[in-house]
Amino acid sequence: MTDLAATLRHGLADALAAEDWVTDPLWRGAVEATPRENFLGQALYKPSEPPGPTTWTPVRRDSIAPEDWLALAYEDTTWVTQIDGILAEDAPGPLTGAPTSSSTLPGLVAQMIERSGAAPADRVLEIGTGTGYSTALLCHGLGEHNVTSIEVDPHAADRARKALADTGHTPTLITGDGLRGHPGGAPYDRVIATCAMRHIPYGLLRQIRPGGTLLVTLAGWSFGHGLVRLTVDDNGGASGRFLPGYTSFMIARAHDRPPHGPFELLPGERRPSRIDPAILDDWAGRFVAQLAVPSAERLGLGTEQILLDVATGSQARTRRAQDSDGWTVEQRGPVRLWDAVEDAVETWQRAGSPHPSEFGLTITPDAQRVWLGTPDGPSWALPI
Template identity: 40%
Template sequence: MHEDWRPRHAALLEALAASGELPEAWHSAFAAVPRHHFIPGDIWEQRTTCVPVTTDAAWWDLVYRDVPIVTQVDDGQSDGPGIATSSNSMPTMVARMLAALEVADGQCVLEIGTGSGWNAALLAARLGSQNVTTVEVDPVLAEKAAKAIKEAGYSPDVVWGDGAQGWESGAPYDRIIATCSVRRIPHAWVRQTTPGGLILAPLAGDFWSGALVRLAVAGDGVATGRFIGGARFMPMRSERPGPDLPVDSGTGRRGTTGELPVDATTGLGFALYAGAKLPGVVMADGAPEGRYQIWLHDRNGSAATVTRKEVWQYGPRQLWEEATAVHKAYVNEGSPDGGDFGLTVSPGGQRLWLRSPDAPLG
């Protein structure tokens, strides 16, 4: 693909700097590592489905827009349903996470989820290749990423393995960053982080799409920290959700939203709170045909579809009434925002808390 990419690259850098997401300490790394070097020829735009990009002009436009790019569907199989299985994250999210990692010269970093290799190359440009290890579960993606990173002039340690186990042979690390979402922070990451180090990862729950948590690791094998915003990432492959029981449409019951406005359920603070109080209940929202609505369902055949005017509920549970009751309790707690919540990870598991590690939620 022949294109003068420099004006596009410069415009992206300018937009990132203007947004406040790209700190000065990372500017030279982003300038030295253009995004397009890590984007394969076959890519998809994520809409309601994955839409293949079919022209050179569309490819360049997508690569230098501030959007995520699907770089693999169906784990690379040619006869699948077209479900995104790997992507290159949107540049503002990449910059935001790297800034939140708070690296310093000479520190060693482990990245969980190499993907296209762009993030690993940025880390190598900032810290030196010898200080970066990146692990990828998909051997084909790992090989492609290693090639792209090498062609860009960097040589971090690109390894093939299950990121849930970290990478013991390179430990300890000063920082661990995950570019896939996890339901639980593996304690292996805590063990492999030096005391005083940081772990940054998108945590996914049932009720929320993802929230970024930053944990400080203590010398006693415990890591604690707060959530620092939303972050939607593809799940770690070992944590992909299984099939749900079907919903019986014949049980449909029509009602009204009552006292709870439908859009009051979509903030990160409520999502974290409800995720603890309604385990196993999944929430999603969107605006098909221009009409905003949310969807709730559990794994056992109950569901609710909610618009601004009405509710349809299915199955044995009254999910909207349950969500309404939890929201009332949330308001009584002072409607905490996402930054009021935190997480503690120990050898015995992880614990979500509100305002203080001494106030666990559940």
């Protein structure tokens, strides 16, 4: 099995290089050297096929042939390892629920590390240890003494700590809220977040040296995502552009939407919609709409979108018009959610409906604003 695992690791590295997921020999070597099978624990979850709610079925390592487990480990696939806090090895059987920890596809992990600019001698803080696989890649490339990783979930943290020790890695591992960083190890040259955030905690930014970088996925309750690389300045702020591609991560638990029970869609003011609601199913369109209504949770699909404002209880609901080829929107509450979405989407469409890589983010001690095109272009405030 040792020879097979090595062959599969090299095959994975070759595949990632061929697809330009990894281009730096340092990180390709890390992929070739790191046994991903060690970081999947004793089980993982496989999702059911659509349609219908996703059912997560645990696949236990000891229930399949060793070569089949290795084959799973070296797929360039994200394997969910925890559902609603239940590790796959502890699951009594198939579950429904939300993923809360995973082993992200290796190509994205390697690309994230490269995009952060991490290089030998850099001190790196990783937010979201997860299974520990990405932490092991960092240790291989930078040395354990330069790597600090934080995991909020104690069960996932314990499992990652064991996996890292078993593979000979001894980075600084912290169990706690990664959004607070780890001031004891600051300042860092690079901070890499493998969870998404609604805004950048200012205290975290202050733990990065001037000229250092933060790589993080900006996300929200409408499920828009954009990966941004920020460079810290000398004045307590940071700025940078969103990057090409399509990157999404689970949102940090402290930034996740508040739970709520059943809700009722109440009557409101109805009018024609100026935009096709299905634009919110587009990656960039959804990102733009979320900027406009950052405290709204998005439900629905296609022409039947539903927005529920967590802060005020405001609602918006769209549907196809019965007597025309257009759409209608019904709104109620103090915040006219769809008005704000229409304004933002039309601004974006006038600019040519670009990918989020045409946007940037500027942070000062007083505000965080996402802008389109240039820092003095149209902009939207993040919720801080």
